[in-house]
Amino acid sequence: MATAARKAPAKSKSDGKSGLSAPKPAEFTKDEELAAYRHMLLIRRFEEKAGQLYGMGFIGGFCHLYIGQEAVVTGMKMALIDGDQMITAYRDHGHMLAMELSPRGVMAELTGRRGGLSRGKGGSMHMFSKEKHFYGGHGIVGAQVSLGTGLAFANRYRDNNNVSLTYFGDGAANQGQVYESFNMASLWKLPVIYIIENNRYAMGTSVSRSSAETNFSHRGASFKIPGIQVDGMDVRAVKAAADQATEWCRAGNGPIILEMQTYRYRGHSMSDPAKYRSKEEVQKMRSDHDPIEQVKARLMEKKWATEDELKTIDKEVRDIVADAAEFAQNDAEPDPSELWTDIVL
Numbered sequence: 001m002a003t004a005a006r007k008a009p010a011k012s013k014s015d016g017k018s019g020l021s022a023p024k025p026a027e028f029t030k031d032e033e034l035a036a037y038r039h040m041l042l043i044r045r046f047e048e049k050a051g052q053l054y055g056m057g058f059i060g061g062f063c064h065l066y067i068g069q070e071a072v073v074t075g076m077k078m079a080l081i082d083g084d085q086m087i088t089a090y091r092d093h094g095h096m097l098a099m100e101l102s103p104r105g106v107m108a109e110l111t112g113r114r115g116g117l118s119r120g121k122g123g124s125m126h127m128f129s130k131e132k133h134f135y136g137g138h139g140i141v142g143a144q145v146s147l148g149t150g151l152a153f154a155n156r157y158r159d160n161n162n163v164s165l166t167y168f169g170d171g172a173a174n175q176g177q178v179y180e181s182f183n184m185a186s187l188w189k190l191p192v193i194y195i196i197e198n199n200r201y202a203m204g205t206s207v208s209r210s211s212a213e214t215n216f217s218h219r220g221a222s223f224k225i226p227g228i229q230v231d232g233m234d235v236r237a238v239k240a241a242a243d244q245a246t247e248w249c250r251a252g253n254g255p256i257i258l259e260m261q262t263y264r265y266r267g268h269s270m271s272d273p274a275k276y277r278s279k280e281e282v283q284k285m286r287s288d289h290d291p292i293e294q295v296k297a298r299l300m301e302k303k304w305a306t307e308d309e310l311k312t313i314d315k316e317v318r319d320i321v322a323d324a325a326e327f328a329q330n331d332a333e334p335d336p337s338e339l340w341t342d343i344v345l
């Protein structure tokens, strides 16, 4: 646990709009490129498998896939120190894998088995790991923002050096409690990074149809919270922004907003008529901006990996996911007596 005390709060020089500018993408070493490739691929393959299991009837209820957005959690995780917390909404499988929660535990929770992270009683949107500092998994749009602010309050109160990574979507950014949280976080200089994953859509509504201010990095202006826009499809850009934001928070400057410009390839949830966007738009993002293909192209171009070496990584990742899926299909369901545990009567 990192416990170096945080510096005394500095007076923020930011005007709340553009006090900081987006840094240049980080220069990755070979090892960083390979690690980013592996981690993003694990999320992608895991989500593809979850989609398959859903189609086969092994997963019931809600299930929101993170395919397309992998660079965001992967780049952010690269800047964390032990004890930093993460909290997010319901599109959460990628966040959990980034925080190193076990693929078996996540998949078995999706299938409602006793080996799941919530012992099969929470499902896709409700998983937690205090040990790994992952605080959910929340189905109420925007609710995690005040909880994530509370995590930052705890860090400040304990005077540790940790930061709360509080993720929410472009749709959630229009919820009232987000702004109540912004006010307190700025007033008390809480170490929280508000990561707005702008994937351009809230369920079936585009940002331009639902938001008066579509530049989400400006959403903290009234609260003197600086914000920057980040290419959320480039893991190096995310890592550079993550370094800047964590340093900002650890230096005692208070909160910061990172608007991650990203894109989800799949539907909002598992049934989605997709009438709000064209197939061409999705195809163009996949072919021109895919976060995994970008890393792969750099690895090949720099001759840091051969096709065969990348295939080996692909195989290792597929094996982890196949093992998780196997476990999640064969593990026992919770005992009926579990209906009476973990509840407040």
Ligand SMILES: Cc1ncc(C[n+]2csc(CCOP(=O)(O)OP(=O)(O)O)c2C)c(N)n1
Pocket (backbone or CB within 6 Å): 091, 139, 140, 141, 142, 168, 169, 170, 171, 172, 173, 199, 201, 202, 203, 268
């Ligand atoms: C308080 C509340 N209102 C409405 C909903 C229904 N709902 C579920 S997801 C969603 C859209 C949120 O979009 P966004 O924040 O952009 O996240 P994304 O799905 O794009 O990751 C809505 C309106 C909800 N779950 N909670």
Ligand SMILES: [Mg+2]
Pocket (backbone or CB within 6 Å): 169, 170, 171, 197, 198, 199, 200, 201, 202, 203
């Ligand atoms: Mg969205």
